[in-house]
Amino acid sequence: MTAAVADAHDHHDxxxxxKGIGRWLFSTNHKDIGTMYLVFSLxxxxxxxxxxxxxxxELAIPGLQFVHPEFFNQMTTMHALIMVFGAVMPAFVGLANxxxxxMIGAPDMALPRMNNWSFxxxxxxxxxxxxxxxxxxxxxxxxxxxxxPLILQTGDAFPFLIFSxxxxxxxxxxxxxxxxxxxxxxxxxxxxxxxxxxxxWTWLIxxxxxxxxxxxxxxxxxxxLTDQFFGTSFFxxxxxxDPVMFQHIFWFFGHPEVYIMILPAxxxxxxxxxxxxxxxxxxxxxMVYAASCIAFLSFIVWAHHMFTVGMPLTGQLFFMFxxxxxxxxxxxxxxxxxxxxxxxxxxxxxPMLFSLAFVFLFTIGGFSGLMLAIAPADVQxxxxxxxxxxFHYVLVPGSVFAIMAGAYYWLPKWTGHMYxxxxxxxxxxxxxxxxxxxxxxxxxxxxxAMPRRIPDYSTQYADFNTVASIGxxxxxxxxxxxxxxxxxxxxxxxxxxxxxxxxxxxxxxVPSPAPYHTFxxxxxxxxxxxxx
Amino acid sequence: MPxxxxxxxxxxxxxxxxxxxxxxxVFLLPPLYDVFCDITGFGGRTNSEAAxxxxxxxxxxxxxxxxxxxxxxxxQFEFAADADSMTVHPGKMYxxxxxxRNLSDESKVxxxxxxxxxxxxxxxxxxxxxxxxxxxxxxxxEKRPMxxxxxxxxxxxxxVDTITLQYxxxxxxxxxxxxxx
Numbered sequence: 282m283t284a285a286v287a288d289a290h291d292h293h294d295x296x297x298x299x300k301g302i303g304r305w306l307f308s309t310n311h312k313d314i315g316t317m318y319l320v321f322s323l324x325x326x327x328x329x330x331x332x333x334x335x336x337x338x339e340l341a342i343p344g345l346q347f348v349h350p351e352f353f354n355q356m357t358t359m360h361a362l363i364m365v366f367g368a369v370m371p372a373f374v375g376l377a378n379x380x381x382x383x384m385i386g387a388p389d390m391a392l393p394r395m396n397n398w399s400f401x402x403x404x405x406x407x408x409x410x411x412x413x414x415x416x417x418x419x420x421x422x423x424x425x426x427x428x429x430p431l432i433l434q435t436g437d438a439f440p441f442l443i444f445s446x447x448x449x450x451x452x453x454x455x456x457x458x459x460x461x462x463x464x465x466x467x468x469x470x471x472x473x474x475x476x477x478x479x480x481x482w483t484w485l486i487x488x489x490x491x492x493x494x495x496x497x498x499x500x501x502x503x504x505x506l507t508d509q510f511f512g513t514s515f516f517x518x519x520x521x522x523d524p525v526m527f528q529h530i531f532w533f534f535g536h537p538e539v540y541i542m543i544l545p546a547x548x549x550x551x552x553x554x555x556x557x558x559x560x561x562x563x564x565x566x567x568m569v570y571a572a573s574c575i576a577f578l579s580f581i582v583w584a585h586h587m588f589t590v591g592m593p594l595t596g597q598l599f600f601m602f603x604x605x606x607x608x609x610x611x612x613x614x615x616x617x618x619x620x621x622x623x624x625x626x627x628x629x630x631x632p633m634l635f636s637l638a639f640v641f642l643f644t645i646g647g648f649s650g651l652m653l654a655i656a657p658a659d660v661q662x663x664x665x666x667x668x669x670x671x672f673h674y675v676l677v678p679g680s681v682f683a684i685m686a687g688a689y690y691w692l693p694k695w696t697g698h699m700y701x702x703x704x705x706x707x708x709x710x711x712x713x714x715x716x717x718x719x720x721x722x723x724x725x726x727x728x729x730a731m732p733r734r735i736p737d738y739s740t741q742y743a744d745f746n747t748v749a750s751i752g753x754x755x756x757x758x759x760x761x762x763x764x765x766x767x768x769x770x771x772x773x774x775x776x777x778x779x780x781x782x783x784x785x786x787x788x789x790x791v792p793s794p795a796p797y798h799t800f801x802x803x804x805x806x807x808x809x810x811x812x813x
Numbered sequence: 814m815p816x817x818x819x820x821x822x823x824x825x826x827x828x829x830x831x832x833x834x835x836x837x838x839v840f841l842l843p844p845l846y847d848v849f850c851d852i853t854g855f856g857g858r859t860n861s862e863a864a865x866x867x868x869x870x871x872x873x874x875x876x877x878x879x880x881x882x883x884x885x886x887x888x889q890f891e892f893a894a895d896a897d898s899m900t901v902h903p904g905k906m907y908x909x910x911x912x913x914r915n916l917s918d919e920s921k922v923x924x925x926x927x928x929x930x931x932x933x934x935x936x937x938x939x940x941x942x943x944x945x946x947x948x949x950x951x952x953x954x955e956k957r958p959m960x961x962x963x964x965x966x967x968x969x970x971x972x973v974d975t976i977t978l979q980y981x982x983x984x985x986x987x988x989x990x991x992x993x994x
Binding site for chain 2: 391392454457458461462465466492493494495496497498499500501503504515518519520521523525526529530533534591592593596
């Protein structure tokens, strides 16, 4: 493999990273910004996780023990907002910042100053959101979906909630524009669109989804704001509006949003599984078409989140079948990953373990999604713990495991050292066991009709809730192992440029750690990088 | 950057997309939703202005009309239908009366918002005259009957034998208070 980057000695006049805090505040370097996104999302993951611990402690046994019901509802609302917008989305943007330029042979992101801006909006947005916990009336407690009229009863926190959502949207839109411009205009000369690695492809599609739906969310929350303060009646029935319309607009954003959180995860595991199976990705182009199909279908299935609001039969049928149709392209992806592994010389390093768990556990979440798609059955499942089990299966062992897999996979490229494999595997096994102990019993609770977002429950639900709470505490503590891995990540042996056994992709042609500036001259693609 | 012109035109296109999808959410979806509800009766939407319909009674068919009333949480009113239900012939005009009383010691303005279930019946339930067409002012403690005149369209699908008409009573002062803020 040829070193695509000139030796660092040739660049004596070139500036490295700036010194001190200024390096981070004013950075326009995709690697620095990627690192900041990832660290930020890890911090949010622990803050949101701490809220989950409050929720599960309260639910460990029947009755009210630790917190006031109103505070419990603030916890469920804030946990969701922080995990969705603060942990999962920024983590994928961080991976995109770090890896997309390296994967397509670009020197940096196309719009480096905007990149800095889109990151630094996030701490402000979440500072505002977290500050609502200390306001009169407390943090928002009406659920992350912000349905009116309930959400309009939020205290002083209400306008802060709206503005923080605006800022998150602004940050995502700027990040998405940056990703698209980078991918479209800055690829290495011989990299045609269909030669792009899957992670780049899934991010290109995700970025378009973001641009299409984040403004719709911004619009929906703006209408909430004007309803509350400027006398409009978009969602107020007394003034001729309709609260159900909010649900339609919200889920028109909300359903593509769930694919925003999973498509980059598909991309990450599509990079990892070929490396550790020592085979090229099976059906690369069909993966691209499948991801595009999923993106398109995500716009026409939103009302399956609201089967119980009352809908004409034809509407229910349409949304039911359109939703089930998504299982087809998703199935294509699952089968392609399995086919990639088929007769491969597989090894099971930590990134591969997380990817395998992703494929298996995400599929479980996909199947419970199919059950929820059945309109008549959904009337039973709606707003129960079955829904909680479903979306946690696709988000935790789905998105979060893919992020973890990506972090372990590229960590040696970032730090220049191998992480502690034993600790990594311990982190994997603890996470996988506890995530199932946490969320699997929730299926049973949901089928027995335990409602979501309630701090207390009937005693018949007691045992499964105790099991879930034990699992949740275990899962939360296991994540400290990941922090330990990160803190000790520079103590391992030096990583080679390739890190793994002949992995595909241009990112492995630069030294480890990746120099501050890479690909100042565009690389040539050849077969040894996995391009044909 | 060598291809900054390509960047600028792509950014411009993407910004148009951003503005477009914001406008779609705020300016296009709400009116479209209104039209959709008016046409399909989705959300139990019925006519909100007085309508004139010629009578053509179908005495062979009977449909049960059920009245349900509820109060929005801010409304300090008593509000109920005088009769819980009535049996009607499609194509014939009927009267029903509701009674409302202001429970507070100040004058209030109320607005009743109707909804018809099932949705498929909403378009066939026509209000000739209704207290819900305008907001209603009540003096402190005032009690008065509220008339409704309606007709069920004979084209009501055969499988519908019961129609539920639901009114929610709102105190519009809260809306007004919002405007003053």
